[in-house]
Amino acid sequence: MSDRKVRVRFAPSPTGPLHMGGVRTALYNYLFAKKHGGDFILRIEDTDQTRYVPGAEQYIIDSLKWCGIEPNEGVGFGDGPHAPYRQSERKEKGLYKQYAEQLIESGHAYYAFDTSEELEEMRKRLEAAKAKNTSYNAISRQTMKNSLTLPADEVSKRLQSGDPYVIRIKIPRNEEVRVKDIIRGWVVVNSSELDDKVLFKSDGMPTYHLANIVDDHLMQITHVIRGEEWLPSAPLHVLLYRYLGWEETMPQFAHLPLLLKPDGNGKLSKRDGDRLGFPVFPLNWVDPVTGDKSSGYREKGYFADAFINLLALLGWHSSGNQEIFSKEELAQEFSLERVSKSGAKFDPEKTKWFNQQYLRMRSDDELAHLLAPLAHERGLTSDISFLKKVIELTKERAVFTADLLDAPYLFAAPEEFDSTAVEKKWKPESGALMTEWLACIQSVDPFEAAPLEAAFKDFLAAKNLGMGAVLPLFRLAVTGQGMGPSMFHIAEVLGKSEVVKRIQAAITKLP
């Protein structure tokens, strides 16, 4: 059992865009597979036809691709030996019905014919009677219409005449069910707390519970790594493995803590992103029905590796103090035992910090190539060697790639001058002072930061003035701003004639 090759799966429903919590689940599966040299599978769980959202499946595939956590088997990533990987297609092949019937034959499941009205009525009746448990279970099923209460001939008559029916699991009345969770240890529940869950729906589709167990078994999944919201149904799943006779190869479970809202309570939801101004999704998404737009990390300017890094640390931590991990390092270090038990509040601020770190790790050349299309979009030059010079100056204050362009004066002369800077620094005699500085500039050769700075210092000494008295004027005249990167480097990038032109223009424009 333990010598089986590790095989894990990510099994989302295509009911909308993939939430960052889902991406984290996929990531942990991916890292676990990589760590153990195993397989990572993408299975699409589309058994609920009513919730199908066009484009959602492609969104999931695109998101995983962008994040660099690609499955080596599954929908959108090439079929493996267990195709198809879409449950709707697997249902077509009759993969689920036979197992539901097997359960009926072995006495662990039964047909139920109750209408939704009858189910509703049952619930109300039990509530009115102040019953502890209002579910369809070992006790209440005795009062309902199913193959356990109806005479055999009526059951077969209903079946033959095409009466709608579901197949329910027959949960024992009072039995301890134990689930071993890698993260939480043993979880013990009495079967009286469980209900006779529907395994097979009247529309011919299996429910999650059946499809999930059948597919995990058939696909030889060894570890089920999923969100904590599944913990309550894990005992049911254990029972299904047992009744199907698959307990020997039952996968090990690991239920991940949830991602919580940055403020207040509850789990992170789609709304929070819009409300708090940060993305909840990896990629932009437009709802095909409502047209609602949700922003994504990719389009906000986040690097995929930074996004993955931050996600990895939301619920997992190595034993040391390291926080920046490459994907390879994560795969090396990751272990389910070090996943925390409690939910993690998501902090958008730290997300920015991660991006900043990754931006700094990138070479100027790489950034220039990333920046070029952005610059082009804004009507700025996309010349790589020039952009590299820009990046040298703007890199240290940038969080996102686009921030590298936050120095418009490097691309064109300022049209306006920052009014507070002008008020504070520009005096009536400043124009004359700049005219003198202009004369000194002419003889600086080569026109580079160092000689320029030397010339500037000579100029200051001659005038017996301090840096603070003159440099802001120089900056204001050339950039129109009161602050920014090293002024001498800015001048070097701009070139002598441009600098001279700008100072001349400023002298005439400023009071």
Added chain:
RNA sequence: GGCCCGUUCGUCUAGGGGUUAGGACACCAGAUUUUCAUUCUGGUAACAGGGGUUCGAUUCCCCUACGGGCUACCA
């Protein structure tokens, strides 16, 4: 309501029967810098509460409180 899971600085977390309870983000202060930013240095800040067990508990056990999840012919 019932069942299940959880609880270390504001946040993410390390730690673990005896520690000055460590790191990171954020925040504050100082230094460097022409300025902003960077960088560096320092600082504020946590074991939910109550009972046990123990020489000793933040660490183990129980209870309470709080938080979260589940409670569909949804996943």
